[in-house]
Amino acid sequence: MRVGCVLMQKNEVNALEPWLLYHAHLFGMENLCVIDHGSTHPKVLNTLAWYEHEGLQVVRLPAAADYQRKGEFVTEQLQAMATRGGYDFLLPIDCDEFLALRREEGGFTCVREEILACLRAYVGRAETLEIKQNLLNILGHPGRFWVFPYQKVFFPAAHVGVVDHGSHTDVSGRGNGLLETPLVYLHFHHKSWTEQVKAGTEKLRPFVNVDDPAAMEAFKGIGWHLLVHMNAGEEVYNGMMNAPPGQPEVSGLLELFDKLGIDPLFFEQTVPPETWLSPSSSMNT
Numbered sequence: 001m002r003v004g005c006v007l008m009q010k011n012e013v014n015a016l017e018p019w020l021l022y023h024a025h026l027f028g029m030e031n032l033c034v035i036d037h038g039s040t041h042p043k044v045l046n047t048l049a050w051y052e053h054e055g056l057q058v059v060r061l062p063a064a065a066d067y068q069r070k071g072e073f074v075t076e077q078l079q080a081m082a083t084r085g086g087y088d089f090l091l092p093i094d095c096d097e098f099l100a101l102r103r104e105e106g107g108f109t110c111v112r113e114e115i116l117a118c119l120r121a122y123v124g125r126a127e128t129l130e131i132k133q134n135l136l137n138i139l140g141h142p143g144r145f146w147v148f149p150y151q152k153v154f155f156p157a158a159h160v161g162v163v164d165h166g167s168h169t170d171v172s173g174r175g176n177g178l179l180e181t182p183l184v185y186l187h188f189h190h191k192s193w194t195e196q197v198k199a200g201t202e203k204l205r206p207f208v209n210v211d212d213p214a215a216m217e218a219f220k221g222i223g224w225h226l227l228v229h230m231n232a233g234e235e236v237y238n239g240m241m242n243a244p245p246g247q248p249e250v251s252g253l254l255e256l257f258d259k260l261g262i263d264p265l266f267f268e269q270t271v272p273p274e275t276w277l278s279p280s281s282s283m284n285t
Contacts, residue, residue, distance in 0.1 A: 002031060005033065014266050020034075129153065130180045132151065143254045
């Protein structure tokens with residue numbers, strides 16, 4: 001069984017390499033495709049070049065490419081991979097989403113063999129496949145998550161549809177039906193306050209005047225959810241990062257991160273400039 005993933009990103013300094021290492025562990029580096037939307041950060045450019053030599057597929061868009069067409073760009077690469085053949089499933093995944101699995105008996109796991117066994121059960125299906133749960137990271141509590149409903153889709157490679165901007169739905173209108181799976185995304189959405197504001201502002205820039213506080217306050221378009229934290233302020237944002245007893249962990253996650261050389265706090269810090277051109281020690285493991 002062969003599984004491919006498509007990611008579109010720009011200057012994801014902290015998240016890109018962990019995302020690559022994690023999903024390469026699951027599916028193989030040669031089955032990952034990164035659409036780079038005009039990145040300029042030296043560390044990101046270095047990471048892409050390094051892993052391209054390891055088999056990573058990189059599609060480079062100019063910075064002027066319209067970010068509002070993200071769904072089209074991702075769909076184009078999903079369809080290109082399907083056309084090349086050899087794939088059973090194709091997943092559009094964001095840079096802060098890490099694939100995992102909800103076990104039938106309860107709890108969550110990132111064990112590769114269990115994830116692959118889950119996917120094998122859907123070989124031969126024609127429906128658009130759904131991911132219905134989102135495990136949202138809690139700052140200061142690595143490996144622990146809040147669990148929320150979610151809506152994301154992926155495809156059998158023989159039946160690739162058309163994704164919207166966030167890969168939430170198949171907008172092709174083809175009527176293949178939907179099939180819920182027990183796969184989940186570990187969603188490393190929460191960053192330090194400074195990084196949260198910086199990343200949110202850049203993602204919102206194509207959709208709203210980020211220099212106009214009134215426009216930002218009133219905005220309800222694509223990416224509006226990023227403003228929930230930004231409008232609430234740093235004190236409220238930091239105050240919500242309390243993990244009450246019983247918040248779930250993902251079986252094997254911290255052990256796997258350690259094996260792959262991934263710092264579990266990768267979204268809680270700013271990468272210092274002196275590391276920009278130094279590939280992670282995990283690159284050669």
